[in-house]
Amino acid sequence: MSQAINFFVSSSSRSPATFTISRPSVFVSTGSLRVPVKKSLRTLVVKASASDLDESQSSPVLVSDNGSGGVLSSVTQEYGRNNVVAPSSDSSSIEVDTVTEAELKENGFRSTRRTKLICTIGPASCGFEQLEALAVEGMNVARINMCHGTREWHRMVIERVRRLNEEKGFAVAIMMDTEGSEIHMGDLGGASSAKAEDGEIWNFTVRAFDPPLPERTITVNYDGFAEDVKVGDDLLVDGGMVRFEVIEKIGPDVKCLCTDPGLLLPRANLTFWRDGKLVRERNAMLPTISSKDWLDIDFGIAEGVDFIAVSFVKSAEVIKHLKSYIKARARDGDIAVIAKIESIDSLRNLEEIIQASDGAMVARGDLGAQIPLEQVPSEQQKIVQLCRQLNRPVIVASQLLESMIEYPIPTRAEVADVSEAVRQRGDALMLSGESAMGQFPEKALTVLRNVSLRIERRWREQKRREVIELSSIASSFSDSISEEICNSAAKMANNLEVDALFVYTKNGHMASLLSRCRPDCPIFAFTTATSVRRRLNLQWGLMPFRLNYSDDMESNLNKTFSLLKARGMIKSGDLIIAVSDMLQSIQVMNVP
Numbered sequence: 001m002s003q004a005i006n007f008f009v010s011s012s013s014r015s016p017a018t019f020t021i022s023r024p025s026v027f028v029s030t031g032s033l034r035v036p037v038k039k040s041l042r043t044l045v046v047k048a049s050a051s052d053l054d055e056s057q058s059s060p061v062l063v064s065d066n067g068s069g070g071v072l073s074s075v076t077q078e079y080g081r082n083n084v085v086a087p088s089s090d091s092s093s094i095e096v097d098t099v100t101e102a103e104l105k106e107n108g109f110r111s112t113r114r115t116k117l118i119c120t121i122g123p124a125s126c127g128f129e130q131l132e133a134l135a136v137e138g139m140n141v142a143r144i145n146m147c148h149g150t151r152e153w154h155r156m157v158i159e160r161v162r163r164l165n166e167e168k169g170f171a172v173a174i175m176m177d178t179e180g181s182e183i184h185m186g187d188l189g190g191a192s193s194a195k196a197e198d199g200e201i202w203n204f205t206v207r208a209f210d211p212p213l214p215e216r217t218i219t220v221n222y223d224g225f226a227e228d229v230k231v232g233d234d235l236l237v238d239g240g241m242v243r244f245e246v247i248e249k250i251g252p253d254v255k256c257l258c259t260d261p262g263l264l265l266p267r268a269n270l271t272f273w274r275d276g277k278l279v280r281e282r283n284a285m286l287p288t289i290s291s292k293d294w295l296d297i298d299f300g301i302a303e304g305v306d307f308i309a310v311s312f313v314k315s316a317e318v319i320k321h322l323k324s325y326i327k328a329r330a331r332d333g334d335i336a337v338i339a340k341i342e343s344i345d346s347l348r349n350l351e352e353i354i355q356a357s358d359g360a361m362v363a364r365g366d367l368g369a370q371i372p373l374e375q376v377p378s379e380q381q382k383i384v385q386l387c388r389q390l391n392r393p394v395i396v397a398s399q400l401l402e403s404m405i406e407y408p409i410p411t412r413a414e415v416a417d418v419s420e421a422v423r424q425r426g427d428a429l430m431l432s433g434e435s436a437m438g439q440f441p442e443k444a445l446t447v448l449r450n451v452s453l454r455i456e457r458r459w460r461e462q463k464r465r466e467v468i469e470l471s472s473i474a475s476s477f478s479d480s481i482s483e484e485i486c487n488s489a490a491k492m493a494n495n496l497e498v499d500a501l502f503v504y505t506k507n508g509h510m511a512s513l514l515s516r517c518r519p520d521c522p523i524f525a526f527t528t529a530t531s532v533r534r535r536l537n538l539q540w541g542l543m544p545f546r547l548n549y550s551d552d553m554e555s556n557l558n559k560t561f562s563l564l565k566a567r568g569m570i571k572s573g574d575l576i577i578a579v580s581d582m583l584q585s586i587q588v589m590n591v592p
């Protein structure tokens with residue numbers, strides 16, 4: 001007979017709620033239905049247990065068959081009996097971005113990309129057609145960096161992305177990245193770059209100038225700079241791209257000798273080192289969110305960005321503060337806050353920072369200017385793993401394809417670096433200069449996409465399941481149930497080799513719990529809110545759909561099946577597992 005495990009869990013919406021897992025078992029018996037679910041020889045035999053057919057128990061049976069065109073469960077049997085079919089005349093529709101739809105149709109479920117891609121938008125990518133080309137190529141999130149450009153410029157980019165989404169059916173989310181108040185150079189008086197030659201003396205000053213700047217002059221944003229540095233200190237631009245030695249201090253001016261020549265870029269980061277150690281003087285006391293950042297944050301809230309990435313986070317407090325600020329001000333209060341891990345302080349308080357935030361970014365550019373470069377890869381791995389444990393999306397950022405700023409193909413080493421980030425199963429990869437001001441933004445994105453697809457496929461083919469043991473993160477009993485359901489559903493999905501996981505989730509939490517398990521199949525996440533749908537764009541393996549649905553899972557499933565079938569995105573016989581945060585159940589079924 002079929003093996004069923006029934007859990008009785010209190011529930012408000014249905015009477016009496018039953019949580020049932022019928023374990024599929026291979027057996028032959030009259031009345032059971034045989035369903036070939038895969039091309040392999042495996043056969044799923046399905047039968048409703050007595051309790052499942054009990055009319056008083058309206059919860060669904062979980063393993064079911066579509067042999068006769070219906071889904072077998074107490075509820076769907078009613079559909080079958082009364083010839084109630086899925087509400088195909090339902091006027092509501094299902095929204096999914098055009099890229100996901102095309103990918104699904106062309107390559108099928110299994111081959112869709114799981115790793116998400118972020119592009120920093122700058123002069124090389126801000127045109128409507130350029131943005132469209134990136135969206136077509138798979139950009140999930142567009143990042144605007146408030147270190148550069150005016151608010152008007154950023155508003156224009158946001159408007160274009162929105163228009164692209166509305167007119168062309170994309171679902172590109174927007175991430176705003178704050179400037180933060182670490183020490184950096186000014187904007188070079190409008191020049192795009194300046195060359196510092198070996199042996200030249202440059203003046204680093206905290207004085208303000210009207211452009212043009214005097215020759216070999218660099219303005220510094222931090223007033224305490226001239227007091228904090230000492231003669232003999234090393235001054236590193238962008239973590240060592242150009243190096244100077246402090247030779248003289250004259251009031252607000254600091255004379256520096258160029259010891260490693262190179263190109264100075266506007267607003268480049270500055271660090272100073274004494275006896276081989278990073279100097280953290282009063283600049284360590286600078287606020288993480290400056291007054292300019294607060295204005296930018298107000299701008300981001302007003303524009304309704306999806307994510308705010310906070311630069312140079314030092315502690316969890318600033319994240320908590322920003323989250324409550326957003327909650328009080330944002331219309332739907334759901335801008336996700338991403339903690340950028342790019343300083344020594346953020347590494348010291350890593351766990352509490354990630355715990356407080358809605359996601360994290362391994363911002364390797366500035367991180368590599370604060371810790372020895374050889375330490376960056378292990379910190380990356382640690383952050384990626386910790387985010388996975390704590391169920392926070394994680395972005396690996398900076399210099400992934402740095403050479404593609406100038407060249408149409410990447411170096412082998414860059415491809416290896418991207419592969420490693422994909423292999424670590426980070427949620428997202430980010431382009432910076434490559435897409436903001438490089439010569440080949442689309443080509444760089446294509447490289448990220450192709451490497452992601454290949455590594456993900458190889459992983460699946462090798463059946464390299466995670467060794468990572470996911471610890472429980474739930475803070476309430478009901479969260480524990482959700483977590484157990486998602487862990488079990490993901491495991492079942494792998495073992496049964498199902499085509500897709502379906503998750504019905506109002507706030508996205510169940511979807512993220514499934515994503516955390518990194519299952520072999522893609523996860524279709526159905527949510528009622530457009531903002532949640534965009535936010536889920538950042539998470540590994542999730543394909544976010546917007547759909548209106550009810551508390552009745554059976555009708556939701558039928559509605560989804562008919563809408564997706566009509567769009568050619570699924571077909572009869574596809575095997576899926578469905579979970580939802582309304583009715584805590586796991587259902588395994590073939591698409592009727």
Ligand SMILES: Nc1ncnc2c1ncn2[C@@H]1O[C@H](COP(=O)(O)OP(=O)(O)OP(=O)(O)O)[C@@H](O)[C@H]1O
Binds near residue numbers: 177267366433436437
């Ligand atoms: N909006 C913009 N306008 C002009 N140039 C930009 C813009 N955004 C980015 N860039 C250019 O692209 C480069 C890389 O972008 P990126 O966002 O990584 O900035 P960054 O200066 O390295 O700072 P961060 O540490 O915040 O990432 C920048 O140094 C800048 O030259």
Ligand SMILES: CC(=O)C(=O)O
Binds near residue numbers: 311340342362432
């Ligand atoms: C992305 C970023 O801020 C960095 O790498 O420093």
Ligand SMILES: [K+]
Binds near residue numbers: 146178180
């Ligand atoms: K920034």
Ligand SMILES: [Mg+2]
Binds near residue numbers: 311363365
């Ligand atoms: Mg940075």
